[in-house]
Amino acid sequence: MSLAEILEQEVQGEIAAIESQAAQKSAAIVAQAHERAAALVESRNRLLANEKTAALTRARSAANLDTNAQQLNAANTLQSRAFVEAEAQLKAIPQHPEYLGILGKLLQEAHAALPTADVIEANPAEVNAVRQVAQGLGLQTEVRPNDSVQTGVRLVGAGGKTSIQNTLLGRLQAGRESLSAQVSRLLTDPVQ
Known part of the structure; x- marks a missing residue:
């Protein structure tokens, strides 16, 4: 073997070693790039999944708020109708x-x-009935019409300084708050 052949073998060996190192480095770089790409894809997928979850949560919350608002509106409408009907009755x-x-x-x-009432006031349509009832109770108090009194009586004290009204409509209005709570309970939980 000649010196040129020996040198060529050594050069070929070094070239092969360099090529092997380059192949290993490029494989490591490609592997790192794949790992980074996979991590980036995974990170983006997690971010998208979190955004999707947040969007679904917001949508559910909005839907729940809308449903609650509609139920409240329906309950208020039904409650108003109930009081209008009660008043009509x-x-x-x-x-x-x-x-x-x-x-x-x-x-x-x-x-x-x-x-000590001096006067009993009643709706003009009820004056005769109130007179009859007052006589039945032994009251000799004057009975006079008052358009603002409905479904009951208003007693006026001496000089008109004091009065008391006792009517069915007045009782409905006075009890409206507690009745509203009961009606609300019935509307939200009708089966008890």
Whole structure:
């Protein structure tokens, strides 16, 4: 073997070693690039999944708020209708025969609260019924019409300085807050 052949073998060996090192380095660089790409894809997928979860949560919250608002609106509408219907029913009570008994109790309660009343006021359509009930109770108090009084009586004290009103519509309005709570419970939990 000649010197040139020996040198060529050594050069070929060094070239092969350099090529091997380059191949190893390039394989390491490609592997690192794949790892980074996979990590980046995984990171982006997690970010997208989190964004999707957040968007779904926001959408559910918005839907729940909308549903609750619609239920509240429906409950308020039903509650308003219930009070309108109750008021209509109470306004019709003076036409019923049992109203004289109810009127008697309303007048007794009002008289007990203001026994020194000079005047009993009643709706013009109810004046005769109130006179009849007052006579039945032994009250000699003047009965006069007042358009603002409905479904009951208003007693006016001496000189008009004191008065007490006792009407079915007034009781409905006075009890509206507690009745509203009961109606709300019935509307939200009708099966008990």
